[in-house]
Amino acid sequence: MNNLMIMEKTNLQRPQNHKQGAEIPSEKDLEIAADSVFDKFFLEVTALTIFTLRFFKEILKPPYEFNELMKQSFLIGYRSLSLIGITGFIIGLVLTIQSRPIMVKFGAVSMLPAMVAVSIVREIGPVITALIFAGKVGSGIGAELASMNVTEQIDAMQVSGTNPFKYLVVTRVLAATLMLPLLAVFADVLGLFGSFAGVNLKGDVSSYLYFSQVIQSLEFKDLFPAVIKTFFFGFAVGLIGCYKGYYSNSGTEGVGKAANSAVVFASLMVFIIDMIAVQITSLLQY
Amino acid sequence: MTVPGNTRAHAHRIKNNGTAVVEMEHLKKSFGNNHVLRDMNLSIYKGENLVVLGKSGTGKSVLIKCIVGLVDPDEGKLVILGQDIAELKEKELVEIRKKIGFLFQSSALFDSMTVRENLEFPLRRQVHGVTKEEMDSRVKEALQNVGLSEAIDIMPSELSGGMRKRLGLARTLILKPEIMLYDEPTTGLDPITSKEISSLILKVQKIYNTSSIIITHDIECAKRTANRIVIIKDGICVAEGSYTDLEKSKDAWIRSFFE
Numbered sequence: 001m002n003n004l005m006i007m008e009k010t011n012l013q014r015p016q017n018h019k020q021g022a023e024i025p026s027e028k029d030l031e032i033a034a035d036s037v038f039d040k041f042f043l044e045v046t047a048l049t050i051f052t053l054r055f056f057k058e059i060l061k062p063p064y065e066f067n068e069l070m071k072q073s074f075l076i077g078y079r080s081l082s083l084i085g086i087t088g089f090i091i092g093l094v095l096t097i098q099s100r101p102i103m104v105k106f107g108a109v110s111m112l113p114a115m116v117a118v119s120i121v122r123e124i125g126p127v128i129t130a131l132i133f134a135g136k137v138g139s140g141i142g143a144e145l146a147s148m149n150v151t152e153q154i155d156a157m158q159v160s161g162t163n164p165f166k167y168l169v170v171t172r173v174l175a176a177t178l179m180l181p182l183l184a185v186f187a188d189v190l191g192l193f194g195s196f197a198g199v200n201l202k203g204d205v206s207s208y209l210y211f212s213q214v215i216q217s218l219e220f221k222d223l224f225p226a227v228i229k230t231f232f233f234g235f236a237v238g239l240i241g242c243y244k245g246y247y248s249n250s251g252t253e254g255v256g257k258a259a260n261s262a263v264v265f266a267s268l269m270v271f272i273i274d275m276i277a278v279q280i281t282s283l284l285q286y
Numbered sequence: 287m288t289v290p291g292n293t294r295a296h297a298h299r300i301k302n303n304g305t306a307v308v309e310m311e312h313l314k315k316s317f318g319n320n321h322v323l324r325d326m327n328l329s330i331y332k333g334e335n336l337v338v339l340g341k342s343g344t345g346k347s348v349l350i351k352c353i354v355g356l357v358d359p360d361e362g363k364l365v366i367l368g369q370d371i372a373e374l375k376e377k378e379l380v381e382i383r384k385k386i387g388f389l390f391q392s393s394a395l396f397d398s399m400t401v402r403e404n405l406e407f408p409l410r411r412q413v414h415g416v417t418k419e420e421m422d423s424r425v426k427e428a429l430q431n432v433g434l435s436e437a438i439d440i441m442p443s444e445l446s447g448g449m450r451k452r453l454g455l456a457r458t459l460i461l462k463p464e465i466m467l468y469d470e471p472t473t474g475l476d477p478i479t480s481k482e483i484s485s486l487i488l489k490v491q492k493i494y495n496t497s498s499i500i501i502t503h504d505i506e507c508a509k510r511t512a513n514r515i516v517i518i519k520d521g522i523c524v525a526e527g528s529y530t531d532l533e534k535s536k537d538a539w540i541r542s543f544f545e
Contacts, residue, residue: 155356156394160408160457161384 051243055173058166068171076137076172077179081186087132088187092120092194100202109203113210114217116195122222125188127274130233133180134266138241141172142262145245146255154246169242176238181230229277236269305332306365307465307497308353313362315348315521322348323359324521330465335491335498337508339543340518346501347391349518350467353499354388355379367464384412387463387496391470393454395442401453402438405429405460412461428456431493432486448479455486459494466490466498472507484510505544517543 096116103109145168148154157164196210241262248258306329313326322345330336338346351357352364355371364371366382374382396404405425409416416424429435432452437445445453451471458466468487472480484507490496502508508515509529517525517532517540525532525540533544 151392151397152390152394153396156388156390156396158356159354159383159386159388161380161412162407 047247048240048243051247052239054165055170055239058163058170059174061166063166065167065171068167069174072171072175073179076175077182080133080136080179080183083136084129084132084183084187085190087128088120088125088190089194089197091124091128091187092116092191092196093198094194095119095124095191096195096198097201100198110213112199113195113205113213116198117192117214117217118222120191120195121188121218122226123274125191126184126226126230126233127270129184129187130180130230130237130270131267133176133183133234134237134270135263137176138237138262138266139259141176141238141241142245142248143255143259145169145242146248146258147245149246149248150251150255165246169246172242173235173238176241177231177234180234180237181227184230184233185227225277225281229273232273232277233270236273237266240266240269305368306330307332307367308499309363309365310352311363313349313352313364314360315345315352315357316360322521323352326362326518326521326523328516328523330497330499332497333491333495334513335487335500335511337500337502337512337515338518339502339505339508339515342503344518345521346518347469350388350469350499350501353465354386354467355383384461385464387458387461387466389451389454389458389466389468389471391473393442393450395445395450395453395457397442400439400441401429401434401445404442404453405457408457408461424460428460431459431489432456448475448482451475451479451483452486455490459490462494463496466494466496468498468500468502470501470503472502472504477506480504480507481510483507487511 096112099115100109100112103112103115145154148168154164154168157167192211192214196205196207199205199210244258244262244265248254308328308330310326310328313323313328314321315323322343326345326349328349338349340346348357352359353366367385369378369382371379371382396407399407402425405428406421409421409424425438426435429438432455434449434452434456437449437453442450442453455471466487471487472483475483487498487500487507488511491498498511500507500511512529515525515527515529515532516523519539525535525537527535529544532540535541
């Protein structure tokens with residue numbers, strides 16, 4: 001279904017200028033147009049694809065919004081550090097405490113640091129970080145852009161001679177894409193410290209011994225795919241947050257819906273991307 | 287301050303001596319089956335304040351959004367400052383838009399920025415090579431012109447409704463536009479503040495020599511600011527004249543706006 005057909009089906013004419021190039025129906029239009037849940041899903045996926053294509057088109061066109069990108073990277077990255085760090089530490093601690101009895105049962109307690117390290121670095125660290133990121137950053141972006149939409153700030157930006165898509169969407173998606181991998185690595189490191197604390201709750205393992213075991217157990221094939229997939233997680237969270245906010249319905253209800261659906265949709269995308277990444281990694285025998 | 291006045295003579299003088307800064311012929315705009323602008327023909331002359339009246343949903347806001355480029359018309363001719371919009375490339379359109387100021391109904395202030403940053407934003411985006419001193423001076427001048435000098439470093443959330451309108455106006459005026467578009471400038475304000483905003487519109491007309499379109503439901507505002515008034519019904523301009531002409535119209539529906 002092409003762009004024009006979407007517009008015809010949703011009974012929506014050429015929208016406002018800042019939305020040109022991404023003639024995307026709002027949720028309300030989708031509800032009117034969609035005859036079934038399948039139709040609605042199909043229209044939503046098509047609309048998101050158009051939005052994504054516009055992102056890649058705008059990212060290449062000057063002028064480049066470096067200052068705003070830096071600002072958003074700070075807001076998205078630095079301000080998420082404490083939440084991500086605490087969560088990572090607790091995950092490492094809890095995973096170790098929960099795993100210890102079964103490892104003792106099989107006489108493999110000495111493998112505990114290696115088991116926890118591989119689990120955290122390969123899967124739990126990136127996925128948990130991405131889910132928290134979707135909750136904090138995805139919903140924040142969705143609500144912020146929806147609120148700007150409702151209060152005509154996006155229109156005002158365009159009237160001020162600024163391309164709002166480039167200024168608001170491109171910078172936020174890029175910042176989310178670049179910051180999530182750093183946050184995931186940070187969460188992994190604190191997760192390992194949490195695990196070290198967990199090991200020492202019922203044992204006495206020196207930090208040297210613990211981290212030696214961790215480093216020996218980790219290989220490049222554990223780290224590389226895990227880091228690569230976090231770029232995709234970040235991109236998905238940023239893009240969906242922006243899409244939901246930028247094209248939200250009018251009114252305060254639209255702001256709440258945009259924030260909520262950004263979290264739900266972004267979290268779902270994280271699992272889908274993870275599933276695909278695991279399949280690709282298996283195929284490449286990583 | 288000399289008030290240009292809303293007399294029939296003044297409106298006549300502007301219309302006959304002035305150049306049209308905005309001309310629209312057979313302008314049409316629909317949203318699905320909702321035909322908002324059906325056949326709009328209108329001219330705005332240099333230096334005049336044109337007030338647009340009409341019931342809600344008759345296309346008043348869409349009309350000014352077409353002029354500023356937030357909405358693209360489906361059909362018809364739109365000439366702004368002598369240039370046919372349909373024939374312009376994107377860069378030329380941006381240049382034209384720089385000469386148009388728009389005061390939004392909600393003021394549309396960037397609530398993550400301070401008052402100063404709100405004013406600096408359009409300057410940074412549209413005026414290349416502007417120095418910090420020049421920016422500072424223009425910010426202070428714009429705030430002074432709307433009587434908000436003391437609010438320079440506070441957040442928009444700390445401002446009252448009237449102050450937000452004035453700040454929205456200052457943000458627009460900082461680029462010294464030739465055409466001003468006001469979307470319900472006095473909506474939601476008390477009568478005293480509304481009067482202040484109306485006076486400000488006249489002051490802007492005098493200081494910046496702007497041509498303005500004022501969309502309003504506030505008949506007092508219309509009376510104070512209008513050189514000419516047009517009334518829109520179902521996306522068509524149905525009446526035009528000075529305040530006094532229209533107030534005494536033989537048509538009861540037109541008279542009802544002034545009662």
